[in-house]
Amino acid sequence: MAYKGHNINPQKFNKSQIKIIIAIMPLILFMGLPIVFIINHAFKPMEELFAYPPKFFVSKPTLDNFDKLFKASRMAGIPMSRYVFNSILVITVVVVASLVLSTMAGFALSKLRFKGKNLFININQAALMFVAVAVMIPRYLTINFLGITNTYLAHILPWLATPVALFLIKQFIDQVPDSLIEAAYIDGAGDFKVYRKIIIPLIKPAIATAAILIFQQVWVDLSTSNYYVNDEGLKTLAFYMNTLANANTNVAGQGMAAAASLIMFIPNLIMFILLQNSIMNTMAHSGLK
Amino acid sequence: MGKKEKVKKVKIGKLAKREARYGYIFIAPWLIGAVLFLIKPLIESFQFSLADIRMTPFGRRITFVGYENYTQIWLEDKDFPFMLAAYFLETLMSVPIIVVFALIIAMLLNGKIKFKGTFRLIFFLPVIIVSGPVMLMLTGQGAATISSINIQAIYNTLAIYMPNYLASAIADVFGNMIMILWYSGVQILIFLSALQKIDSSLYEAAKIDGGSGWECFWKITLPLIKPMVLLNAVYTVIFISNNENNSIINIIQSAMFAGNKGYGYASAMAWMYSLAETLIIGIVALVMLTRKDAYDKQVRKFRKEMRKEQRAIKRARRKGMRYAARVNKKLNKALKAAEPAEANKQR
Structure with missing residues (x-):
């Protein structure tokens, strides 16, 4: 087997790759979800933390939570x-x-x-x-x-x-x-x-x-x-x-x-x-x- | 040969001795740690599971009660047996899903696509989240369920065709679908490493012989990564079972500090739980191991035949020896009988 090393991405973009990318994309979104959520959650102001139905993205980010924590x-x-x-x-x-x-x-x-x-x-x-x-x-x-x-x-x-x-x-x-x-x-x-x-x-x-x-x-x-x-x-x-x-x-x-x-x-x-x-x-x- | 010849004991060679010594040297540090913090606690917890333990101001008071804790769990506890059964079914169902999903993703990521590195990274990312408090928060917020899937509807449909407990287990699997996908990070990684090790000339050869991609998968890929499939399945079971979000672990923990149950009771629960876990792993391993490849089968058959033949030869030889001995004995007797007569005659 050839040495692949650090470069695992192929250099060229081929049309045949599109179908694989289409298959993977939605799954990628799922996988990325928790991280996006954690980051968003930490910056939510009080009323958004308890909003129902729970919101995924923060609309008015604040540093309030960190401030309280350090206090x-x-x-x-x-x-x-x-x-x-x-x-x-x-x-x-x-x-x-x-x-x-x-x-x-x-x-x-x-x-x-x-x-x-x-x-x-x-x-x-x-x-x-x-x-x-x-x-x-x-x-x-x-x-x-x-x-x-x-x-x-x-x-x-x-x-x-x-x-x-x-x-x-x-x-x-x-x-x-x-x-x-x-x-x-x-x-x-x-x-x-x-x-x-x-x-x-x-x-x-x-x-x-x-x-x-x-x-x-x-x-x-x-x-x-x-x-x-x-x-x-x-x-x-x-x-x-x-x-x-x-x-x-x-x-x-x-x-x-x-x-x-x-x-x-x-x-x-x-x-x-x-x-x-x-x-x-x-x-x-x-x-x- | 009147005297019995003593068989000399075969001495271990110098090389083997040295190797064994190094084996012990290499394993010693781990072994010390394991004895102190794994084996000894395990044995002790088994002893505790057979006892009633009370923390009193004067120290621990341990009274041996036999298997009373176990009977109490099965006969009187209102949660544990049901939860154990639910856990059992759910795990059995989600393991194949996780493993197959991981395999599919690994196959997709093993192809030649752009941004492959980034994709791999993203698929492994959940691994660093799923354990610990973050996950608890996520599930608490309802982020781990797909809200568009109506679990109740699935359950109702399934309940028509199968017993209740099975239907609810399947419905749970659907409900936790995202969770299940998040659990598959390490598995994808292990599969990827296995896929990369497959010699590409094998595929080329298959292609020259006219094998399709589908056939290549079943005849080349799957047999070659089979050990990794087993590893992944076992890892998945252990990961699901020892996760902090697992409700049974929470029950055990709360029983440990509950006044009416105590540590002995919790130990008995934990032992039962690990027994169930072992059973699941046993089932998984059995499913994986029973399918041998054709070559392996042939070799096994051949060996069996050889052994049979050898046994037959031995038996025949033994029979022959016995026969010879019998004949010899008869001959000797006859000779002995004849000898005195002859001697008399000569006299």
Whole structure:
């Protein structure tokens, strides 16, 4: 297969493309809908937020909602920057560490031979099925046992072994041809070198996808802040936004919730734009086959 | 051969040993995390599901009650069994829709069209929204339903032809159509990557032989991306089930802190829920896996035949040996009987 690289758009426009574009266009509109909605919603003034039937587009945009949100945060004892810092620290460590763990484990489970391999795969699959809510309290017991309540570790450790990421990555590593790895072994590469020089570059799209999945899971998560951390100064931004929006469940709170959800959404978008290049070039140059 | 020869245990070679060691090294960090935060909590939650747990000022009080939580859920809970059944049907129905939709979109996006990159981006975008509070807000605003589809009408029409619960499940699928489309971002991506890996010379060869696009799809594309279809189906089930918008999860969560139910009850619910989920995945996998390709079938048949033949040969050999042994024994007896007689005669 030829190397396609970054340029996936064909240069020429052909008449035969029109029918495909016609088929895709309405679906594109559906897909774009939520984003347009979130952005519009955050700028709606009070009377439009509660208009019935609900309006999709904003007609008189204001910054009122953001203003209220920041005013409310100024009244709290802890500055917002503290929560932002907490969130960024936690999320960076979680994404990097869990990706390293998942790719290493995925490589071992997919390509190396050792005793108990199938058992581990089954365990991961079983864990995949299980809802996170159910293990909340046993996790708290573990965290308590390790003595890491009220530290950053309480935010980080529960997320490190992410079954979904491992499942996805393992499935992609399965697709990497064995002959490529064997060739590397013959040329004298060790396991770590194979992992670093062959597996990682080849499954970059899967890594990027897993990164986004982990990111958004952790970014909006409230449970670690809710249950494992008591210290207000160590909680995350998601928790803070949630309390702000919930504390004012009156009419004014609605606008703040809309603004908060836009603020929570923007990092997701940035993350996506950063990673989309490697995601979209999925496997275009994955070597053999 | 009077003495039994002891079979020497085969030692693992140096290379295999080294590989195994590296396997453990690679998996160790993940394993530690998994044991602490997945396996141990899972086991504990199972234990809790068999117990009644009360939070008292003096700490937790756990009394073992056996399967009482489970019977209580099935016999007394007024929501959970019905919701579980509804979830089961709905998921079974929406998984094929999502997977097929994702496949169609992926096929369309894999063609040579202008703005392909932009299109792909837009189709993946919902992924970054569908989880979390944003989605809750959207559904709350009614943005996730198509208002022009009359759900009630669909339900009424369906209810004539099929049992009530099935009709309502199908109507729900129609009602949440947009939601379902939003869920398919990752699936489209996975399909796209699989489609791009298919060697284009295969299609060329098929075209030379006169295969149409339709035939190419069924004979080349589908068999080659089959593993990815399974992956996508499983991923979809898990995604739907572990979504925060899922009502069952909310029930479990509220039961956890309810005074009359408690954590043990919630654990039992969660175990039941994951069992249902496993069942769905099992069904999906069964549907996918039963269809083997013709080549695979032939190989399997051939192997089976070979094994049969081998067994027949072995049996024949064993029979022969037994026969030989019998003859030998008889001969020996006869000889022994004859020996003394001969010896007497000689004397």
